[in-house]
Amino acid sequence: MLKNLSLLLFLFSTIFCNSFAQNSPEEAISKFSEEYPQEKIHLLLNKKSFIAGESIFFKGMIVDGFKPSLISTSLFVELYDKNKKLISRKTVPILLGEALGNIQIAADMKEDVYFLRAYTTWSTNFNENFQWIKAIPIYNEKSAEKLEINKNSEWNVSIQPESGRFLNGINTKVSVRMKSKGILPSTWSGFVVEENNLNLKLAEFKSLDENVATFNITPEIGKKYKLIVQDINGNKKDFDFPITFGSGIQLKVKSETGTITLTPQFHKLEKPSAYYKIVGQINNRLVYIAKLSTLSSGSTYKIPTESLVNGILQLVILNDKNEVLAERLCFVDGEKLNIGKIDIASSGLKTGAKSLNSINIPTKSDFANFTALVADNFAESTEDENSLLSTIFLTGDIGSEISNPAQYFTSSRNLDALDALLISEKWERFNWRDILIGNFPKIMNKPNSYITYTGKASMDGTPVKNTTMNLVFSTKGSGTEFFQSKTDENGIFVLDNLIFEEPFEITYSIDGVVKSKDQNVTVYFQSKVNPAVMRSALPKNSYLLSEKSIDEAPSPEVKRAMQEITFNKNFKEKIALIEEVKIKFSQRDKTDNLNKKLSSPNFKGINETVFDFVNDYKSSQRDILSWLEGRVSGLKITQGSTVSKTGTIRGENFEIFVNENPQDISFVSTLNLSDVAMIKVIKPPFRGRSNSVISIYLKEGINNVGQKGGFPVGMPGLGSKTITGYDKNDPYPFIDYEKTPEQKSISDNRITLYWNPYVQSSTYESGSIKFYNNDVAKSYNITIFGYDYDLEKYVYFHEVVTP
Structure with a gap:
């Protein structure tokens, strides 16, 4: 009995100690940063306010720390009314931390304040305060009430x-x-x-x-x-x-260029500690820790910042029981932000009515793509209030309401004000008390890899277990592709890494089984990319509704926006210059069609560069890799000691495919460039690969695309289902007076003069973007940003430029 009691006490003691065991600060923060990375979401809109009948165009930037996030692959953007009723939702793919799309506003939308919400599946595991939510005024001249700014609120x-x-x-x-x-x-x-x-x-x-x-x-x-x-x-x-x-510890902090000075002060400490730790973290990563045997009131400690990055530094003092005694937030090296600068050459800008303008951009940096927005000087931008920089450096980690946070990251920023703001804030991404005792977030929603469906196969009502399914994917204009997938014990199989907008028809059968009247083969598909209900209240806003008088004229802002709608409508009706129509027979469209024709869904990457040898590139050069070496950033081909060659992209090996079959460099060296139809360079992330892929398509294979085996779609006796993908984006109206000079007589009151959320590197290499002025602008509100993979930092420009 005593032996059993001793064993019981030992087991109880072991369980008790393990359940209350504490992590060290190093272990706790390491676990949080590695297993619970935090995304920051930022949206740039084409305008700050809208008119019923317009479209809200958006560009999403999803950031992990200070770099594009590779965590999530889908972004949900939703429009709510002030009663939190969902009006519209768009689901768009995230490509290298970027997403784009638009939401159409109904023409009969009541004038009021509405709310845009943007989030990822991963972000729903954490505090909703870190999702992107913004009040959007939408005006309608036919509404009985009008929106006004509340300038006298408490x-x-x-x-x-x-x-x-x-x-x-x-x-x-x-x-x-x-x-x-x-x-x-x-x-x-x-x-x-x-x-x-x-x-x-x-x-x-x-x-x-x-x-x-x-x-x-x-x-x-x-x-x-x-x-x-x-x-x-x-x-x-x-x-x-x-x-x-009457007792406690206070931590005084002074952040200066190159150094952060800490001065702990205390008064009558009631419980002296065997030692103290001063811990610092930036972006949920440990950057500083000091263990002190004693803590002298008024002593100073200095942290050099040369090895730190810009951002909010959280400093805490812990005692020997890992209790937080004091906490302070400060900003590291605010005088010099760690961003790349874009020098805009204004020589191509003019102020004449409907004049053609160009913005020259240096081509020395390595953008995968960049975003460009140009508005006239009267326009307000969403970047004026909360910019990409303020999201990355401030509001992405601070969930409380801050008025005009963008001001803290402009050239005229007030660092004293930023420091005072941070004194009033607490770090909200995690709580030290929680993670030190092992209380971490509970992950309910794991991110999927793009469009993901689970399929459940059954035959005659019984799950089809551990069996190969034959699947044929077909989309409008893209031929068919044959795949096989094996079911598990429950008859379930998974389709993931799908990126498509048009509905997919999937025709299916069980491998080796011919469907007959007596064999009812059925597959049910369920999407794994699902939106989340918004649980928190909508944020406060600065708008009021009041009754309109019968003869009340619209405000100048609304009147101008209505004129812009009329202009775009007239221009579209008369000359059909919407971008989609304009490029219908363009080179880019031909290349896109060739890419769709030759590439199977397994070889469509989120960051691909396409070289079209059917419609575009002509070369007398024979060696494929030598030709690519001069055109693909970071590609280096090395001649070996024998006739063999090796190659790398940015120092990493790459894979080579010919007609989507794996090959080596020696085989590719035997091919003639004149036999090539298309080459794609696909950079990671790509279907689980960490290295780049070069996929070569030969001209002889053009007419055989979509005939890779399997069974023809529509064969009698086969089952089929249609699945949906991402929401399709509308093109932004593009004005080109050069091709339609007769339309210059139309009064041009456009607010947004140029919007391109995805200027690809091939366009960027030309060194400029081009747009036409309206009738009145004398200066331009220009926003350009992107991520430079050579500098490993975001580049950013947002200024009013006067020629």
């Missing part, structure tokens, strides 16, 4: 001492943070008084921007303080201070 402030608490007798930097349902007052000021002596001002302050102000104060325990704030409009309020503690 505001409140919070009082945030540096690192979280006031300590008796310690001089403390304080952040005053203002928030409102509407527009914040542009400037405000205030002062601090003791409750028992309202006439003596202990500190005064003026707002650094609409969000924050700072001041310093040395609080005393037992005393009560009040904060009095007055805005530019004369509105005045007072607020009570948080209490002052």
